[in-house]
Amino acid sequence: MHMATTPAIEPIVHLSNVDKDYKLGAVTVSALKQVSLEIAPGEFTVIAGPSGSGKTTLLNLIGCVDVATRGEVIVAGQDTGKLSEGDLTRLRLNALGFIFQSFNLVGVLDAFQNVEFPLLLQKKMNAAQRKERVMDLLNRVGIAEYAHHRPGELSGGQRQRVAIARALVTFPRIVLADEPTANLDSVTGNQILDLMQELNREGTTFLFSTHDPHVVSRAGRVVRLVDGRIVTEPEQQSPMSHT
Amino acid sequence: MILIQIALRNLLTHKIKSAIVGGLLIFAAFLIIAGLSLISSIDKSMSKSIVNSVAGHIQLQEKGAKDELSIFGQMGSNEIGYIHNFAEIRKAIEAMPEVAAVVPMGIDSSIVFGGNVLDVKLEALRNAVKAGDQKQSAVIRRHVRRMVALLDDELKNLKGFSDQEKMSDDMKQGLLDVAEANQPKFWDSFDADPYAHLEFLENKIAKMAIGEDMLMLRYVGTDTERFRKVFDRFEMVDGQMIPPGQRGFLFNKFTYEEQVKHKTARRLDKIKDRLAEGAKVATDDEIKQWIKLNRTQYKEITFQLDDVATDEVKAALQAELQSKESDMAKLVDAFMDVSDANFQKRYDLFYKVIAPRIRLYSIRMGDTMTINGFSQSGYATTVNVKVYGTFRFHGLDRSTMAGAFNILDLMTYRDLLGYMTADKKAEIAKLQAQSGVKELKRDTAEAELFGEGGGEQVEDTTNATPTQAAAATPTDAPAEATPAAIAGNAPLSGAKLMAKELEGHVYSQEEIDGGVIRSAAIMLKPDFDVKTGMEKVSALIAAKKFALKPLDWRAASGLVGNFVGVIYAVLAFSIFIIFLVSLVIINNSLVMSTLERTREIGTMRAIGAQRSEILQMFMVEAVVMAGVFGAIGCTFGYALVAYFGHFGLLASNDFMIFLSGGPRFYPALPPWGLPVAMLAVLIVTLISTLYPAWLAMRITPLAAMQDSE
Ligand SMILES: Nc1ncnc2c1ncn2[C@@H]1O[C@H](COP(=O)(O)OP(=O)(O)OP(=O)(O)O)[C@@H](O)[C@H]1O
Ligand SMILES: [Mg+2]
Numbered sequence: 023m024h025m026a027t028t029p030a031i032e033p034i035v036h037l038s039n040v041d042k043d044y045k046l047g048a049v050t051v052s053a054l055k056q057v058s059l060e061i062a063p064g065e066f067t068v069i070a071g072p073s074g075s076g077k078t079t080l081l082n083l084i085g086c087v088d089v090a091t092r093g094e095v096i097v098a099g100q101d102t103g104k105l106s107e108g109d110l111t112r113l114r115l116n117a118l119g120f121i122f123q124s125f126n127l128v129g130v131l132d133a134f135q136n137v138e139f140p141l142l143l144q145k146k147m148n149a150a151q152r153k154e155r156v157m158d159l160l161n162r163v164g165i166a167e168y169a170h171h172r173p174g175e176l177s178g179g180q181r182q183r184v185a186i187a188r189a190l191v192t193f194p195r196i197v198l199a200d201e202p203t204a205n206l207d208s209v210t211g212n213q214i215l216d217l218m219q220e221l222n223r224e225g226t227t228f229l230f231s232t233h234d235p236h237v238v239s240r241a242g243r244v245v246r247l248v249d250g251r252i253v254t255e256p257e258q259q260s261p262m263s264h265t
Numbered sequence: 266m267i268l269i270q271i272a273l274r275n276l277l278t279h280k281i282k283s284a285i286v287g288g289l290l291i292f293a294a295f296l297i298i299a300g301l302s303l304i305s306s307i308d309k310s311m312s313k314s315i316v317n318s319v320a321g322h323i324q325l326q327e328k329g330a331k332d333e334l335s336i337f338g339q340m341g342s343n344e345i346g347y348i349h350n351f352a353e354i355r356k357a358i359e360a361m362p363e364v365a366a367v368v369p370m371g372i373d374s375s376i377v378f379g380g381n382v383l384d385v386k387l388e389a390l391r392n393a394v395k396a397g398d399q400k401q402s403a404v405i406r407r408h409v410r411r412m413v414a415l416l417d418d419e420l421k422n423l424k425g426f427s428d429q430e431k432m433s434d435d436m437k438q439g440l441l442d443v444a445e446a447n448q449p450k451f452w453d454s455f456d457a458d459p460y461a462h463l464e465f466l467e468n469k470i471a472k473m474a475i476g477e478d479m480l481m482l483r484y485v486g487t488d489t490e491r492f493r494k495v496f497d498r499f500e501m502v503d504g505q506m507i508p509p510g511q512r513g514f515l516f517n518k519f520t521y522e523e524q525v526k527h528k529t530a531r532r533l534d535k536i537k538d539r540l541a542e543g544a545k546v547a548t549d550d551e552i553k554q555w556i557k558l559n560r561t562q563y564k565e566i567t568f569q570l571d572d573v574a575t576d577e578v579k580a581a582l583q584a585e586l587q588s589k590e591s592d593m594a595k596l597v598d599a600f601m602d603v604s605d606a607n608f609q610k611r612y613d614l615f616y617k618v619i620a621p622r623i624r625l626y627s628i629r630m631g632d633t634m635t636i637n638g639f640s641q642s643g644y645a646t647t648v649n650v651k652v653y654g655t656f657r658f659h660g661l662d663r664s665t666m667a668g669a670f671n672i673l674d675l676m677t678y679r680d681l682l683g684y685m686t687a688d689k690k691a692e693i694a695k696l697q698a699q700s701g702v703k704e705l706k707r708d709t710a711e712a713e714l715f716g717e718g719g720g721e722q723v724e725d726t727t728n729a730t731p732t733q734a735a736a737a738t739p740t741d742a743p744a745e746a747t748p749a750a751i752a753g754n755a756p757l758s759g760a761k762l763m764a765k766e767l768e769g770h771v772y773s774q775e776e777i778d779g780g781v782i783r784s785a786a787i788m789l790k791p792d793f794d795v796k797t798g799m800e801k802v803s804a805l806i807a808a809k810k811f812a813l814k815p816l817d818w819r820a821a822s823g824l825v826g827n828f829v830g831v832i833y834a835v836l837a838f839s840i841f842i843i844f845l846v847s848l849v850i851i852n853n854s855l856v857m858s859t860l861e862r863t864r865e866i867g868t869m870r871a872i873g874a875q876r877s878e879i880l881q882m883f884m885v886e887a888v889v890m891a892g893v894f895g896a897i898g899c900t901f902g903y904a905l906v907a908y909f910g911h912f913g914l915l916a917s918n919d920f921m922i923f924l925s926g927g928p929r930f931y932p933a934l935p936p937w938g939l940p941v942a943m944l945a946v947l948i949v950t951l952i953s954t955l956y957p958a959w960l961a962m963r964i965t966p967l968a969a970m971q972d973s974e
Binding site for chain 2: 081082085087107108112126128129130140143188189192
């Protein structure tokens, strides 16, 4: 009841009764069962759960790279089930940001160009505007001095910072990250989480998965998955709810 | 921009792929550039060779003729038709603004007996006898006697080898005759009746020695003056041009050297040329062969030397060889055994001492020679014609193909052709009836002409010839009806008289243009290309209803003209194969690199790249690859072409000389070569990119999400 203020803000992500089945020959694997979920702007949400519980599947549906078998997935006001592939791609480009577990930078491009890439796809900014925006972000994530290094010349943490900058460069409504710290050592992983938290405070909505309990503990909100179902969300204890 | 950078950097990153793809594309581009340059240059220079030597831009032949004209093609395909209304055709076609000139032609091959040494000596003997010069007569007689002895020896050797049964009666009789002439008795009785002896030698013996100097000559029967003016590669070398409107024969310098020149001298010339090119006697098989022939064929020299000359040459050779050897055969053998060191000295000595004493050319300028042809009706036709000089086709001096063409005046050509229309035949029959000349058979002709062996009588009989020939010459000379023609290989004295009468005769342009020809060459003005010319000429022929078929020089020249087409096909085929192979290999390596890039492409899709943008990226990469590697290949190709274009490529054989229109070949890149090569490389690259690009487009953004293994 104390959350009465929230409905005034339109959720960025809205899932209701979503099922996701994978057909493996004759066998059908139910990766998600009756999942309903809303993500509001400004949240810092973690999807937690054991391996095989459906975290990646859920993020893929929200990330518009996969479609639900049943149920409704609404992202940034759009019903993804009704969009063409081109529209889904456009939605990803303009409303979403992605951070990958293995960073997924384009190896032949330097840090600056990797971050600039989504802006080039958007075709909205001129070169000067792009440069300003990219350098802003590289500064923000603390690797401006490596702007002209290729991914091969950067450490894992530096690469993930580039990836974060790339995810943020288009001012996405929400940034999705599937186990962003899994390929990093714990110190670096913590630094990345610190950065994400800072960015969240500055207004970016994050939704990411992990099975690292330490990471879960830093989340604003935890969505716990077991066998494709959301089990009772724990009490809202995050710092977010106090503000 | 970023796509080009991605493309370029991908090239640098995927080194193995780039090496494979790059190597293939570079090679393909290189091959196209080098090949195109080579072929288009060959085409250009060969067209020059063909067009400006004999063919002209367009040839006309009778429409519906059984064989297609084939100027440089095989001999024997002779049913190329006849053109009767040349005067009219020439007038109509030369009136066209595109046409520079039309030249009438008849191309044929015939046998010429380059009057053998025995013939020449017998003629000299007859003159000496006639002049009553006993001393001279005795010297020549000793020489002739030795030649007969040598001939008898040779024939007896030959007889040992061949099957007596299969020998013709003529041959058997010939052997007996030669044996008889080799008897001392024959020579002892010479003075008693010199003319009877001469006649026996001329008619029975000389023909037994005839084989050696048989020449197969290919010639263009043409309006010699027009030919000279229109074909700018034509230039005189020795002697003089056939006087305008007159009968005559010009040797191609190449044929003259190759066929007419004394064999030993010719071989020495060839050795000299070869040594000048840097060859060494010890290592060059051909030189060794020539030397061997010169040593074994010493008779080519000794046979021709009379007593006096033999002594002079012997002294010179003994001095050169520092030898006391008196056997000429051994002396010549030793003399001809040349080495790198002494070749030049011996070559000079040969030309200083031996050459002036032998017949260096079996037919000389100013000689009248007898051409033996076959008329259309199958008769052997014989025509005498004066040799005025030698010419060459500039730049094609050493080409066997262009060098085979000699030039004959059109009137003589028509005599040789013996072509008669039905009207003409009737007319001739009438003429014969009027003048009382009977159809003469060979035997009776000989008897009638030379029955008494008296010079007076020969002249009397042959006097009929010029009159009759002149009567018929305005159009087709009835060669078959002339006594000299029927007499076959009649001794020179009789035939020469006939030639003398016709020799100075100047034919009018109407007479030259008026008779039958086999084909006609059209030379276009410089501003017009052959294609336009063909169209215009075809239109005119259709409009005027001429029974003519036009052929461009390529078609008219026969196999050679198609040669460029053939190498084009070979090049096109090899490029096609290379491209096919490249296509498969490039496709494979791109598929592999695409699979390697699955995560990268999936990531691009995930962060918002459309499928079309992935396709675009692949196309840009293909274009960049094609551009970079194509340019490198073209540069290599161009460098090679430029190098040879500047320094020239030595035409290694006669055919190459003909193709390259000169002794050196200068390939040049045609202006469209570069775009064609680049375009071809681009197309291949784009095609090989299609499948990998399609695969890439099917990569889903999910590919980005899978964890790296
Ligand atoms: N492409 C697929 N085809 C078939 N089954 C799949 C596919 N992707 C996932 N699954 C199945 O769906 C279920 C959920 O998988 P998912 O990858 O979402 O789990 P996860 O929570 O991300 O696990 P992890 O912590 O190991 O990454 C699993 O049982 C998995 O085997
Ligand atoms: Mg997962």
